[in-house]
Amino acid sequence: xxxxxxxxxxxxxxxxxxxxxxxxxxxxxxxxxxxxxxxxxxxxxxxxxxxxxxxxxxxxxxxxxxxxxxxxxxxxxxxxxxxxxxxxxxxxxxxxxxxxxxxxxxxxxxxxxxxxxxxxxxxxxxxxxxxxxxxxxxxxxxxxxxxxxxxxxxxxxxxxxxxxxxxxxxxxxxxxxxxxxxxxxxxxxxxxxxxxxxxxxxxxxxxxxxxxxxxxxxxxxxxxxxxxxxxxxxxxxxxxxxxxxxxxxxxxxxxxxxxxxxxxxxxxxxxxxxxxxxxxxxxxxxxxxxxxxxxxxxxxxxxxxxxxxxxxxxxxxxxxxxxxxxxxxxxxxxxxxxxxxxxxxxxxxxxxxxxxxxxxxxxxxxxxxxxxxxxxxxxxxxxxxxxxxxxxxxxxxxxxxxxxxxxxxxxxxxxxxxxxxxxxxxxxxxxxxxxxxxxxxxxxxxxxxxxxxxxxxxxxxxxxx
Amino acid sequence: xxxxxxxxxxxxxxxxxxxxxxxxxxxxxxxxxxxxxxxxxxxxxxxxxxxxxxxxxxxxxxxxxxxxxxxxxxxxxxxxxxxxxxxxxxxxxxxxxxxxxxxxxxxxxxxxxxxxxxxxxxxxxxxxxxxxxxxxxxxxxxxxxxxxxxxxxxxxxxxxxxxxxxxxxxxxxxxxxxxxxxxxxxxxxxxxxxxxxxxxxxxxxxxxxxxxxxxxxxxxxxxxxxxxxxxxxxxxxxxxxxxxxxxxxxxxxxxxxxxxxxxxxxxxxxxxxxxxxxxxxxxxxxxxxxxxxxxxxxxxxxxxxxxxxxxxxxxxxxxxxxxxxxxxxxxxxxxxxxxxxxxxxxxxxxxxxxxxxxxxxxxxxxxxxxxxxxxxxxxxxxxxxxxxxxxxxxxxxxxxxxxxxxxxxxxxxxxxxxxxxxxxxxxxxxxxxxxxxxxxxxxxxxxxxxxxxxxxxxxxxxxxxx
Numbered sequence: 001x002x003x004x005x006x007x008x009x010x011x012x013x014x015x016x017x018x019x020x021x022x023x024x025x026x027x028x029x030x031x032x033x034x035x036x037x038x039x040x041x042x043x044x045x046x047x048x049x050x051x052x053x054x055x056x057x058x059x060x061x062x063x064x065x066x067x068x069x070x071x072x073x074x075x076x077x078x079x080x081x082x083x084x085x086x087x088x089x090x091x092x093x094x095x096x097x098x099x100x101x102x103x104x105x106x107x108x109x110x111x112x113x114x115x116x117x118x119x120x121x122x123x124x125x126x127x128x129x130x131x132x133x134x135x136x137x138x139x140x141x142x143x144x145x146x147x148x149x150x151x152x153x154x155x156x157x158x159x160x161x162x163x164x165x166x167x168x169x170x171x172x173x174x175x176x177x178x179x180x181x182x183x184x185x186x187x188x189x190x191x192x193x194x195x196x197x198x199x200x201x202x203x204x205x206x207x208x209x210x211x212x213x214x215x216x217x218x219x220x221x222x223x224x225x226x227x228x229x230x231x232x233x234x235x236x237x238x239x240x241x242x243x244x245x246x247x248x249x250x251x252x253x254x255x256x257x258x259x260x261x262x263x264x265x266x267x268x269x270x271x272x273x274x275x276x277x278x279x280x281x282x283x284x285x286x287x288x289x290x291x292x293x294x295x296x297x298x299x300x301x302x303x304x305x306x307x308x309x310x311x312x313x314x315x316x317x318x319x320x321x322x323x324x325x326x327x328x329x330x331x332x333x334x335x336x337x338x339x340x341x342x343x344x345x346x347x348x349x350x351x352x353x354x355x356x357x358x359x360x361x362x363x364x365x366x367x368x369x370x371x372x373x374x375x376x377x378x379x380x381x382x383x384x385x386x387x388x389x390x391x392x393x394x395x396x397x398x399x400x401x402x403x404x405x406x407x408x409x410x411x412x413x414x415x416x417x418x419x420x421x422x423x424x425x426x427x428x429x430x431x432x433x434x435x436x437x438x439x440x441x442x443x444x445x446x447x448x449x450x451x452x453x454x455x456x457x458x459x460x461x462x463x464x465x
Numbered sequence: 466x467x468x469x470x471x472x473x474x475x476x477x478x479x480x481x482x483x484x485x486x487x488x489x490x491x492x493x494x495x496x497x498x499x500x501x502x503x504x505x506x507x508x509x510x511x512x513x514x515x516x517x518x519x520x521x522x523x524x525x526x527x528x529x530x531x532x533x534x535x536x537x538x539x540x541x542x543x544x545x546x547x548x549x550x551x552x553x554x555x556x557x558x559x560x561x562x563x564x565x566x567x568x569x570x571x572x573x574x575x576x577x578x579x580x581x582x583x584x585x586x587x588x589x590x591x592x593x594x595x596x597x598x599x600x601x602x603x604x605x606x607x608x609x610x611x612x613x614x615x616x617x618x619x620x621x622x623x624x625x626x627x628x629x630x631x632x633x634x635x636x637x638x639x640x641x642x643x644x645x646x647x648x649x650x651x652x653x654x655x656x657x658x659x660x661x662x663x664x665x666x667x668x669x670x671x672x673x674x675x676x677x678x679x680x681x682x683x684x685x686x687x688x689x690x691x692x693x694x695x696x697x698x699x700x701x702x703x704x705x706x707x708x709x710x711x712x713x714x715x716x717x718x719x720x721x722x723x724x725x726x727x728x729x730x731x732x733x734x735x736x737x738x739x740x741x742x743x744x745x746x747x748x749x750x751x752x753x754x755x756x757x758x759x760x761x762x763x764x765x766x767x768x769x770x771x772x773x774x775x776x777x778x779x780x781x782x783x784x785x786x787x788x789x790x791x792x793x794x795x796x797x798x799x800x801x802x803x804x805x806x807x808x809x810x811x812x813x814x815x816x817x818x819x820x821x822x823x824x825x826x827x828x829x830x831x832x833x834x835x836x837x838x839x840x841x842x843x844x845x846x847x848x849x850x851x852x853x854x855x856x857x858x859x860x861x862x863x864x865x866x867x868x869x870x871x872x873x874x875x876x877x878x879x880x881x882x883x884x885x886x887x888x889x890x891x892x893x894x895x896x897x898x899x900x901x902x903x904x905x906x907x908x909x910x911x912x913x914x915x916x917x918x919x920x921x922x923x924x925x926x927x928x929x930x931x
Contacts, residue, residue: 038918039918040918040921040922041918041922042777042921042922042925042926043774043847043850043921043925045918104846108837108838108842109837111836111837111842112836112837112838115831115836118876118879119879119883119884122880122883122884123883123884129884130880130884134873134876134880137872137876138869138872138873141868141869141872142866142869145862145865145866145868145869146862146865148846148849148865149853149858149861149862149865152849152850152853152861153853153858156853156854181858
């Protein structure tokens with residue numbers, strides 16, 4: 001698994017390099033490295049592969065998180081083989097989703113990524129694991145049922161001869177009434193995974209009960225599938241409906257942003273705090289893509305990367321702390337800085353990145369999003385942007401409260417004094433994530449350009465209709 | 466005619482073998498049956514691309530019928546393999562031959578039912594498939610449950626046959642003919658013809674166990690020997706649903722508006738009621754009975770459009786459903802034979818003692834629930850496509866939401882095996898080679914039928930629409 005995930009990491013690095021090289025050579029096709037295999041010719045189903053800047057960024061993120069997740073579950077003892085089998089299936093779904101550009105195969109990989117979750121949480125999880133696993137699986141599968149209806153609707157009403165996204169976007173002849181029916185289905189279908197407001201309830205329970213690596217991959221990558229899918233399928237293929245109905249979803253996402261942040265304040269379990277924080281940040285992703293301009297959308301993709309890395313770091317650290325202290329209650333944890341300085345320092349770094357300190361990725365992402373959102377001149381967008389911006393302050397409240405309570409202060413529980421700091425495998429995992437966050441925060445330009453170029457055709461479709 | 470003739474040959478050989486083989490020869494009975502059936506499948510496998518009629522239009526053959534017959538024979542072959550352990554028991558050992566002959570006669574009846582071009586032929590086929598079935602269900606005749614189930618089955622079967630015959634007589638009165646070719650010209654959807662159609666549907670709905678004709682299903686499935694239950698749930702159901710499709714498309718084509726409404730309603734109640742009842746079941750065979758009722762609803766999604774896509778996806782669905790369901794029944798059967806346990810609670814902690822069996826069951830359940838990359842996902846996707854193509858949006862969404870309920874109860878079984886702890890789990894055992902072979906075949910089917918597009922492509926070559 002270590003070898004495999006390292007290979008993945010290297011491969012995605014190579015892919016990024018090749019991609020940037022091809023773009024630098026002036027290749028302006030929307031998707032690069034295209035290849036098609038016919039799968040079901042009588043149903044026009046093909047396995048079409050291709051990547052653009054957004055998917056390259058997502059692949060890079062996924063491979064970093066799979067790599068660090070493997071290291072973070074180094075100490076797993078219980079049925080290791082099975083754990084990694086399901087973990088591999090989960091990663092397969094995630095990677096497959098980002099490289100395909102065909103509605104059928106995208107949907108297939110999306111579902112492949114969901115189902116291993118049940119066993120991973122139900123068997124290796126902690127707390128109310130059976131309840132959470134069932135809730136998560138059923139809610140996400142329910143979403144995928146809506147999504148399937150949406151996808152079939154797109155395919156049949158577009159009159160396309162393949163399920164290829166590019167072709168359907170080019171044809172662009174889904175009638176308006178069909179769009180108004182299928183856009184909400186598709187958007188909500190993906191939105192549930194992106195923790196859209198009334199449907200976010202699976203996320204806190206699921207993340208809190210999942211084992212460390214799974215929380216990392218789930219919050220870090222899987223929730224991004226939602227945002228990616230909303231953008232690439234729902235909005236790209238049905239731009240008129242997106243413009244028409246966007247305001248409803250903007251309000252919902254604003255609620256998720258603010259509500260998620262407020263909920264995080266009152267939680268006492270480290271994982272719950274982080275899970276609600278994820279709801280808030282993923283809500284921001286959906287918020288930004290609904291703004292339909294290049295700046296905000298680029299910000300959304302950077303936010304996906306940044307949140308993925310940060311939250312993975314958080315969950316990794318929480319897993320490591322929990323493995324030592326056997327509690328995640330911030331009222332019982334205190335003075336961790338004195339017993340495990342390495343982990344605590346990294347926790348503070350993650351917290352600061354999360355509240356958007358300049359120099360880390362969170363700042364770049366949120367800055368871009370809010371600048372982009374404020375480009376809209378009408379009152380509705382401005383007001384809603386201001387409301388969403390308030391989440392930054394609330395984020396600072398819960399992060400600083402958490403850090404102050406559990407990291408600093410006197411050690412309350414004498415048992416904790418015996419605990420050891422991170423081992424080498426944990427250090428690898430944490431350091432890789434911290435470096436990635438800092439790199440994205442310090443040198444965002446190349447990523448920004450890569451994403452910005454790829455976002456442009458989609459945004460143009462949205463704006464011109 | 467090829468399939469029927471060679472199947473009659475197989476039955477005759479087995480019958481004679483039963484007469485001449487002594488105590489020793491009986492040991493090889495299942496091997497011989499498997500080989501003969503395998504040969505039968507290979508002999509009939511390649512569909513002839515011609516279609517036509519014999520006996521003055523009483524008997525039809527099309528390539529699609531050959532395919533569905535091969536699929537049903539394949540299912541029967543797996544059932545025979547899985548029945549071996551059960552048949553070797555002391556109380557059934559001496560009547561092995563009867564089991565095979567009766568089983569294959571049922572299959573022969575289904576063949577005639579599928580190939581019929583006249584309602585009398587259809588009725589003969591249906592009866593030929595029902596009456597030996599009742600004896601099979603009551604095969605463990607000293608067991609109270611089995612005998613009761615046989616009685617229940619024969620009574621309901623007779624009742625539904627009576628309804629069907631009444632419908633046919635009305636149809637004859639309205640149209641003056643029972644030939645499939647001649648009826649459509651005389652249909653105009655008047656009240657008498659509607660009544661005839663409804664009675665016909667009730668009769669065939671009993672075989673498919675569509676709600677509201679499903680009431681026998683759970684009791685019979687529970688009481689019958691497990692191998693017979695699996696035969697009932699896949700082969701019997703698969704043949705009936707195919708016949709329903711061909712008759713609706715061919716005979717009742719002029720009444721398409723009317724029957725689409727009726728089938729629409731039936732699909733909604735079948736899927737929903739099957740799913741809701743499955744949640745509460747404690748006995749795994751009753752659980753699978755309700756699961757198979759709701760699966761029948763999904764299969765009907767392929768019927769409602771009456772399109773080429775619908776027919777191909779239906780046949781494909783039957784195949785995929787067959788391998789998944791037979792895999793589960795194989796596991797249930799072997800566990801019942803070895804330990805006598807048939808409650809879902811007994812499966813708690815199965816993964817720790819029998820990891821391979823529970824892994825296979827999990828994959829099969831995922832396939833039934835429609836989770837990729839297993840075959841069930843593809844077949845569900847295709848039937849949804851078939852219904853969606855014809856504009857049944859709401860129906861598809863109802864069916865999709867029902868998949869979540871079904872996922873819930875399938876996961877309950879997965880949870881029992883993987884997550885629940887048990888004080889007295891089923892002990893680990895080694896299954897015999899017939900069961901193992903059949904399970905491996907099912908596993909290959911579950912994994913490969915969807916990923917290899919060629920299976921569906923081959924089927925869809927011969928599909929036809931209304």
